[in-house]
Amino acid sequence: xxxxxxxxxxxxxxxxxxxxxxxxxxxxxxxxxxxxxxxxxxxxxxxxxxxxxxxxxxxxxxxxxxxxxxxxxxxxxxxxxxxxxxxxxxxxxxxxxxxxxxxxxxxxxxxxxxxxxxxxxxxxxxxxxxxxxxxxxxxxxxxxxxxxxxxxxxxxxxxxxxxxxxxxxxxxxxxxxxxxxxxxxxxxxxxxxxxxxxxxxxxxxxxxxxxxxxxxxxxxxxxxxxxxxxxxxxxxxxxxxxxxxxxxxx
Numbered sequence: 535x536x537x538x539x540x541x542x543x544x545x546x547x548x549x550x551x552x553x554x555x556x557x558x559x560x561x562x563x564x565x566x567x568x569x570x571x572x573x574x575x576x577x578x579x580x581x582x583x584x585x586x587x588x589x590x591x592x593x594x595x596x597x598x599x600x601x602x603x604x605x606x607x608x609x610x611x612x613x614x615x616x617x618x619x620x621x622x623x624x625x626x627x628x629x630x631x632x633x634x635x636x637x638x639x640x641x642x643x644x645x646x647x648x649x650x651x652x653x654x655x656x657x658x659x660x661x662x663x664x665x666x667x668x669x670x671x672x673x674x675x676x677x678x679x680x681x682x683x684x685x686x687x688x689x690x691x692x693x694x695x696x697x698x699x700x701x702x703x704x705x706x707x708x709x710x711x712x713x714x715x716x717x718x719x720x721x722x723x724x725x726x727x728x729x730x731x732x733x734x735x736x737x738x739x740x741x742x743x744x745x746x747x748x749x750x751x752x753x754x755x756x757x758x759x760x761x762x763x764x765x766x767x768x769x770x771x772x773x774x775x776x777x778x779x780x781x782x783x784x
Contacts, residue, residue, distance in 0.1 A: 592717055593638040597744065598622060599667025602634065604646065605660040612650075615664055628653045639663070671742050673698035675750035676705035690739035692728050694748050706753040712740050713747040 596602065598618045604626060606612040616624040622635030629649040634642050643661045650657040668684035671694050678699020685694060691712055701707055707729035716722045726738040742748070 593640075594663065594666075595636050595638055596634045596642060596663075597667050598635060600634075601664040601666075602642070603662045603664045605662075606650065606654075607658055607660070609654055609657070618667075669742065669744050671745065672747045673750075674747070675711075676702040676752050677750050678702065685742065689742050691726055691742060691748050692739050694742060694746075695728070695750065698748075701750060704752050705750045707750070709751060711747075711749040711751065712742075713749070714743060715745065 596618050598620050600618045601615060602618065602624060603615050604613065604624070612627050614626060616626060618624055618634045619631075621631075622633055623631035624634045625631050626646065626649075629646075629652075632642070632645050632649055634645075637645065639661050643659050646661065647657055647659045650659060668686055669689055670682060670684050671689070672682050673694050674680040677695055680698060683694060683697050685697070691710055695701060695710070708727045709725045710728050711723060711725055714722050724740070726740045728738070730738070
């Protein structure tokens with residue numbers, strides 16, 4: 535069979551059932567058995583859910599606005615303090631801009647070393663953090679002014695809620711939800727009782743990390759976990775990883 539004939543047959547297949555039904559309407563006798571449409575297979579996907587909560591402190595990853603100290607002992611004239619730009623890269627002498635966002639100190643040292651290997655003989659690059667950009671977190675639910683907030687220095691869930699306008703009278707302060715990206719990239723979820731800290735000074739404040747989500751459920755609502763899975767699942771991967779926005783490379 536020629537290629538054109540094969541293509542014509544392939545394009546004609548989706549319309550076979552329609553043509554058959556029209557033919558039956560105008561003819562009294564049909565030689566073929568009627569075609570019974572077969573059901574298409576359907577795929578079901580299990581609910582992945584949240585990872586187990588871990589307080590393990592991961593290696594710091596650079597973010598736009600961070601100031602980085604780059605030292606090259608074998609070529610001190612290349613030593614420089616640079617700021618991670620909005621596109622996630624740092625500009626250094628002699629080489630093209632290097633991606634720094636979402637990389638650890640060791641990963642950035644390796645990337646800069648590799649870039650300088652085309653210019654220097656066995657370069658050794660050292661990277662350190664000079665200053666960091668504000669900690670950005672997301673606060674939602676029963677608070678006065680939900681949204682994204684830059685937190686100066688170290689912060690915790692209670693401070694983030696205060697910055698977001700404080701609790702509404704309808705807030706369930708004993709079950710504040712915190713969502714965080716885990717070590718393997720999966721989202722982790724836990725709840726914290728912040729009411730005890732406001733009454734007895736023994737609050738489970740939960741120190742926050744960049745891109746944490748703090749959600750205050752409505753008092754009496756028992757489906758807070760289900761709501762978080764449905765509402766934040768598509769939001770979190772975007773917020774958790776700067777590299778997922780398409781920034782990659784050296």
